[in-house]
Amino acid sequence: MKKRSFLAAGVTAVAAVTLCSSPAFAGDKLMYTANGGGTLGFVANGDTFTVCDRKADGYSPVMEGIAEGHKFSFGEDGGVYNCNSYKRNIREGAKITMRVCLEKRYNGPKHYCSAWESTKA
Template identity: 30%
Template sequence: MIKSTITRVAMVGAAAAALAVSMAAPAQAASDKTISLPNGRGYMKFIDDGDVFQVCDTKADGYGVSGTLFVRNASGLVSVATTVDDGGDAGCDKKGYNIGQLASYQMRVCWNGGGCVSSEWFNE
Protein backbone atom coordinates (compact mmCIF):
# COMPACT_ATOMS: atom_id res chain seq x y z
CA MET A 1 0.00 0.00 0.00
CA ILE A 2 2.71 2.48 0.98
CA LYS A 3 4.84 1.49 -2.03
CA SER A 4 1.97 2.13 -4.49
CA THR A 5 1.22 5.51 -2.85
CA ILE A 6 4.88 6.56 -3.19
CA THR A 7 4.86 5.41 -6.82
CA ARG A 8 1.72 7.45 -7.56
CA VAL A 9 3.16 10.55 -5.87
CA ALA A 10 6.38 10.17 -7.85
CA MET A 11 4.44 9.80 -11.11
CA VAL A 12 2.32 12.88 -10.38
CA GLY A 13 5.48 14.85 -9.55
CA ALA A 14 7.16 13.74 -12.78
CA ALA A 15 4.09 14.66 -14.81
CA ALA A 16 3.93 18.10 -13.17
CA ALA A 17 7.61 18.69 -13.93
CA ALA A 18 7.16 17.63 -17.56
CA LEU A 19 4.17 19.96 -17.90
CA ALA A 20 6.13 22.90 -16.47
CA VAL A 21 9.01 22.28 -18.89
CA SER A 22 6.66 21.99 -21.87
CA MET A 23 4.88 25.24 -20.93
CA ALA A 24 8.10 27.26 -20.87
CA ALA A 25 8.50 29.36 -24.04
CA PRO A 26 11.08 27.49 -26.10
CA ALA A 27 13.12 29.11 -28.83
CA GLN A 28 11.51 28.78 -32.22
CA ALA A 29 12.92 25.93 -34.34
CA ALA A 30 15.05 27.00 -37.24
CA SER A 31 14.02 27.10 -40.86
CA ASP A 32 14.71 29.82 -43.41
CA LYS A 33 13.96 33.17 -41.77
CA THR A 34 13.99 36.70 -43.16
CA ILE A 35 13.71 40.02 -41.36
CA SER A 36 13.28 43.18 -43.42
CA LEU A 37 13.98 46.84 -42.84
CA PRO A 38 11.17 49.33 -43.50
CA ASN A 39 10.94 51.27 -46.77
CA GLY A 40 12.66 48.51 -48.76
CA ARG A 41 16.11 49.36 -47.41
CA GLY A 42 17.30 45.78 -47.01
CA TYR A 43 17.00 42.51 -45.18
CA MET A 44 18.81 39.73 -43.34
CA LYS A 45 18.07 36.10 -44.11
CA PHE A 46 19.01 32.84 -42.39
CA ILE A 47 19.28 29.95 -44.83
CA ASP A 48 18.89 26.76 -42.78
CA ASP A 49 20.42 24.51 -45.44
CA GLY A 50 24.10 25.21 -44.74
CA ASP A 51 23.58 27.67 -41.87
CA VAL A 52 24.24 30.76 -44.00
CA PHE A 53 23.37 34.34 -43.02
CA GLN A 54 22.78 36.76 -45.89
CA VAL A 55 22.51 40.55 -45.69
CA CYS A 56 21.22 42.61 -48.61
CA ASP A 57 21.23 46.37 -49.11
CA THR A 58 18.33 46.87 -51.51
CA LYS A 59 18.20 50.66 -51.75
CA ALA A 60 20.87 52.88 -53.32
CA ASP A 61 20.61 55.63 -50.71
CA GLY A 62 24.27 56.04 -49.72
CA TYR A 63 23.92 53.90 -46.59
CA GLY A 64 24.75 50.23 -46.19
CA VAL A 65 23.01 47.52 -44.19
CA SER A 66 24.59 45.60 -41.31
CA GLY A 67 23.49 42.28 -39.87
CA THR A 68 24.41 40.89 -36.46
CA LEU A 69 23.80 37.39 -35.14
CA PHE A 70 23.53 37.19 -31.37
CA VAL A 71 23.89 33.98 -29.36
CA ARG A 72 22.35 33.39 -25.92
CA ASN A 73 23.75 30.47 -23.92
CA ALA A 74 21.94 28.34 -21.33
CA SER A 75 22.84 30.75 -18.50
CA GLY A 76 21.33 33.70 -20.41
CA LEU A 77 24.60 35.37 -21.43
CA VAL A 78 24.20 37.12 -24.81
CA SER A 79 27.15 37.81 -27.11
CA VAL A 80 27.81 38.58 -30.77
CA ALA A 81 28.32 35.39 -32.80
CA THR A 82 29.06 37.03 -36.18
CA THR A 83 28.38 40.09 -38.31
CA VAL A 84 27.71 40.61 -42.03
CA ASP A 85 27.70 43.97 -43.84
CA ASP A 86 26.44 44.89 -47.30
CA GLY A 87 26.47 48.12 -49.22
CA GLY A 88 28.39 49.84 -51.98
CA ASP A 89 28.63 46.77 -54.20
CA ALA A 90 26.39 44.60 -56.35
CA GLY A 91 24.67 41.62 -54.77
CA CYS A 92 24.30 40.49 -51.19
CA ASP A 93 26.98 39.46 -48.70
CA LYS A 94 26.87 36.08 -46.95
CA LYS A 95 28.61 34.35 -44.07
CA GLY A 96 28.28 30.83 -42.75
CA TYR A 97 27.81 30.24 -39.03
CA ASN A 98 26.88 26.85 -37.61
CA ILE A 99 23.99 27.17 -35.18
CA GLY A 100 22.78 24.34 -33.00
CA GLN A 101 20.37 23.32 -30.28
CA LEU A 102 22.42 24.19 -27.19
CA ALA A 103 21.94 27.95 -27.52
CA SER A 104 19.40 30.43 -28.90
CA TYR A 105 20.10 32.91 -31.69
CA GLN A 106 18.69 36.25 -32.76
CA MET A 107 19.27 38.18 -35.99
CA ARG A 108 19.35 41.97 -36.08
CA VAL A 109 19.56 43.95 -39.31
CA CYS A 110 20.30 47.68 -39.23
CA TRP A 111 20.19 50.40 -41.86
CA ASN A 112 23.41 52.34 -41.37
CA GLY A 113 21.41 55.57 -41.69
CA GLY A 114 19.50 54.66 -38.49
CA GLY A 115 17.03 51.98 -37.45
CA CYS A 116 17.14 48.24 -36.74
CA VAL A 117 14.83 45.22 -36.84
CA SER A 118 15.33 42.04 -34.77
CA SER A 119 14.04 38.50 -35.14
CA GLU A 120 12.66 36.25 -32.45
CA TRP A 121 15.13 33.96 -30.68
CA PHE A 122 15.52 30.63 -32.52
CA ASN A 123 17.68 27.49 -32.73
CA GLU A 124 17.89 24.28 -34.72
Protein backbone atom coordinates in the same frame (compact mmCIF):
# COMPACT_ATOMS: atom_id res chain seq x y z
CA MET B 1 -4.17 32.50 -78.32
CA LYS B 2 -4.49 28.91 -77.05
CA LYS B 3 -0.75 28.43 -77.46
CA ARG B 4 0.02 31.42 -75.17
CA SER B 5 -2.42 30.27 -72.48
CA PHE B 6 -0.94 26.77 -72.54
CA LEU B 7 2.62 28.16 -72.35
CA ALA B 8 1.73 30.49 -69.47
CA ALA B 9 0.07 27.62 -67.60
CA GLY B 10 3.13 25.42 -68.17
CA VAL B 11 5.55 28.09 -66.90
CA THR B 12 3.34 28.67 -63.84
CA ALA B 13 3.21 24.93 -63.09
CA VAL B 14 7.01 24.58 -63.38
CA ALA B 15 7.53 27.58 -61.08
CA ALA B 16 5.08 26.15 -58.52
CA VAL B 17 6.79 22.75 -58.53
CA THR B 18 10.22 24.39 -58.18
CA LEU B 19 9.13 26.56 -55.26
CA CYS B 20 7.31 23.73 -53.50
CA SER B 21 10.11 21.22 -53.95
CA SER B 22 12.62 23.28 -51.98
CA PRO B 23 12.52 22.13 -48.37
CA ALA B 24 11.75 24.77 -45.77
CA PHE B 25 13.33 24.43 -42.36
CA ALA B 26 11.70 25.56 -39.14
CA GLY B 27 14.54 28.00 -38.40
CA ASP B 28 14.54 29.80 -41.75
CA LYS B 29 13.87 33.53 -41.48
CA LEU B 30 13.57 36.60 -43.74
CA MET B 31 13.69 40.08 -42.20
CA TYR B 32 13.51 43.65 -43.56
CA THR B 33 14.84 46.96 -42.27
CA ALA B 34 12.15 49.41 -41.18
CA ASN B 35 12.40 51.33 -44.49
CA GLY B 36 12.76 48.22 -46.70
CA GLY B 37 16.29 49.24 -47.76
CA GLY B 38 17.94 46.05 -46.55
CA THR B 39 17.12 42.41 -45.93
CA LEU B 40 18.48 39.61 -43.79
CA GLY B 41 17.87 36.01 -44.69
CA PHE B 42 18.81 33.05 -42.51
CA VAL B 43 18.81 29.44 -43.70
CA ALA B 44 19.04 26.93 -40.85
CA ASN B 45 20.36 24.14 -43.07
CA GLY B 46 23.98 25.30 -43.25
CA ASP B 47 23.61 28.21 -40.78
CA THR B 48 23.89 30.80 -43.56
CA PHE B 49 23.07 34.48 -43.09
CA THR B 50 22.65 36.73 -46.14
CA VAL B 51 22.23 40.52 -46.15
CA CYS B 52 21.16 42.40 -49.28
CA ASP B 53 21.05 46.09 -50.17
CA ARG B 54 17.70 46.92 -51.76
CA LYS B 55 17.84 50.71 -52.27
CA ALA B 56 20.28 53.20 -53.82
CA ASP B 57 20.23 55.37 -50.70
CA GLY B 58 23.86 55.44 -49.56
CA TYR B 59 23.18 53.03 -46.70
CA SER B 60 24.58 49.51 -46.35
CA PRO B 61 22.82 46.63 -44.58
CA VAL B 62 24.44 45.07 -41.53
CA MET B 63 23.19 42.19 -39.40
CA GLU B 64 23.77 41.73 -35.70
CA GLY B 65 23.34 38.34 -34.10
CA ILE B 66 23.70 36.48 -30.84
CA ALA B 67 24.05 32.69 -30.71
CA GLU B 68 25.33 30.46 -27.93
CA GLY B 69 26.35 33.53 -25.90
CA HIS B 70 28.50 35.02 -28.69
CA LYS B 71 27.77 38.27 -30.54
CA PHE B 72 28.62 38.59 -34.22
CA SER B 73 27.88 40.94 -37.10
CA PHE B 74 28.64 41.43 -40.77
CA GLY B 75 27.47 43.63 -43.59
CA GLU B 76 27.43 44.31 -47.30
CA ASP B 77 28.94 47.46 -48.78
CA GLY B 78 28.98 46.72 -52.51
CA GLY B 79 26.02 48.95 -53.32
CA VAL B 80 22.41 48.53 -54.31
CA TYR B 81 21.23 45.02 -55.30
CA ASN B 82 24.37 43.39 -53.90
CA CYS B 83 24.28 40.66 -51.27
CA ASN B 84 26.83 39.15 -48.91
CA SER B 85 26.59 35.77 -47.17
CA TYR B 86 28.18 34.54 -43.97
CA LYS B 87 28.26 30.97 -42.63
CA ARG B 88 28.61 30.24 -38.95
CA ASN B 89 28.67 26.80 -37.34
CA ILE B 90 25.90 26.92 -34.73
CA ARG B 91 24.84 23.92 -32.65
CA GLU B 92 21.66 22.28 -33.97
CA GLY B 93 18.63 23.61 -32.10
CA ALA B 94 20.52 26.55 -30.54
CA LYS B 95 18.63 29.85 -30.25
CA ILE B 96 19.74 32.63 -32.60
CA THR B 97 18.61 36.22 -32.05
CA MET B 98 19.19 38.67 -34.89
CA ARG B 99 18.25 41.96 -36.50
CA VAL B 100 19.16 43.89 -39.64
CA CYS B 101 19.97 47.62 -39.77
CA LEU B 102 21.34 50.15 -42.25
CA GLU B 103 24.43 52.27 -41.71
CA LYS B 104 26.38 54.85 -43.71
CA ARG B 105 29.77 53.35 -42.90
CA TYR B 106 30.85 50.18 -41.14
CA ASN B 107 30.51 50.48 -37.36
CA GLY B 108 28.69 53.79 -37.74
CA PRO B 109 25.33 54.64 -36.19
CA LYS B 110 22.58 52.15 -37.03
CA HIS B 111 19.39 53.32 -38.76
CA TYR B 112 16.03 51.72 -39.67
CA CYS B 113 16.71 48.58 -37.61
CA SER B 114 14.25 45.72 -37.69
CA ALA B 115 12.99 44.32 -34.42
CA TRP B 116 15.12 41.64 -32.79
CA GLU B 117 13.79 38.21 -33.76
CA SER B 118 14.75 34.72 -32.69
CA THR B 119 14.81 31.31 -34.38
CA LYS B 120 16.64 28.02 -34.00
CA ALA B 121 19.66 26.70 -35.88
